Amino acid sequence: MRSFVIASLLTLSACGGSDDPNACEADAYNCDGTILQECGSDGLWADKEDCADLGMMCHAEMGHCMAMDDDSGTGDE
Numbered sequence: 888m889r890s891f892v893i894a895s896l897l898t899l900s901a902c903g904g905s906d907d908p909n910a911c912e913a914d915a916y917n918c919d920g921t922i923l924q925e926c927g928s929d930g931l932w933a934d935k936e937d938c939a940d941l942g943m944m945c946h947a948e949m950g951h952c953m954a955m956d957d958d959s960g961t962g963d964e
């Protein structure tokens with residue numbers, strides 16, 4: 888039983904294993920509804936800006952707010 892517990896703890900530590908749902912990895916972004924969040928130096932999500940206040944939508948992959956009707960790159964000019 889002791890070896891099972893030790894193996895489980897090692898597995899959890901190798902995978903991050905944090906029980907905190909607010910935990911994140913450095914340089915990561917997240918959208919919580921319209922709120923763009925950035926991973927802080929403490930490893931927890933921190934609100935960066937409310938994209939809705941800017942009339943925009945949250946784009947976590949790019950780490951910024953973007954226009955809802957972005958038509959760039961269509962070639963219809």
